[in-house]
Amino acid sequence: xxxxxxxxxxxxxxxxxxxxxGSYALFRAxxxxxxxxxxxxxxxxxxxxxxxxxxxxxxxYILEGRSxxxxxxxxxxxxxxxxxxxxxxxxxxxxxxxxDRRTA
Numbered sequence: 001x002x003x004x005x006x007x008x009x010x011x012x013x014x015x016x017x018x019x020x021x022g023s024y025a026l027f028r029a030x031x032x033x034x035x036x037x038x039x040x041x042x043x044x045x046x047x048x049x050x051x052x053x054x055x056x057x058x059x060x061y062i063l064e065g066r067s068x069x070x071x072x073x074x075x076x077x078x079x080x081x082x083x084x085x086x087x088x089x090x091x092x093x094x095x096x097x098x099x100d101r102r103t104a
Contacts, residue, residue, distance in 0.1 A: 004029040006040060006086050008048070014065035015050055023093040025050065027086030033061065038088035041079045048085070051076070 010023040018038070019025055027040040037053045041063060051063035054073055060080040064073045 004086075008040065008050070010050060010091075014067050014070035015052075016067045018066050019050060019091055020093055023091050025091045026089045028089045029085070030087040033081075033084055033087060039063070040085040040088075042083045042085055043076065043079065044083075046076075049076075050088075 006027045006029075008025055008027070010019045010021060010025055013021050015038070025038075025040075033039060033053055033056075035053050035055055039051065039053055039061075041049050041051065041061070043049045049063070051065055051070075054062045054064045056062075057078060060078045061084065062073050063076055063079055065071065
């Protein structure tokens with residue numbers, strides 16, 4: 001994180017279609033996290049993950065992916081408040097390249 005900002009490239013499909021594989025996402029450190037925010041979190045086992053905040057509890061945050069293929073909230077467990085690295089500010093999905101149809 002540099003000056004409170006983190007830029008990452010999304011790997012995986014757990015946040016599709018909102019953040020498809022290969023997208024770039026910019027996160028900003030934020031003290032206030034709300035239900036529905038997309039966050040970058042430091043999971044104790046998985047490391048950095050990008051998920052939506054499903055709900056808040058006194059112990060921290062329950063997170064979930066947007067895709068049915070995502071790991072479930074129960075398996076992720078509660079992420080402590082200090083485990084949230086940042087909240088999504090903007091994302092960019094590069095256009096898909098058309099296959100090169102030239103023949104040699």
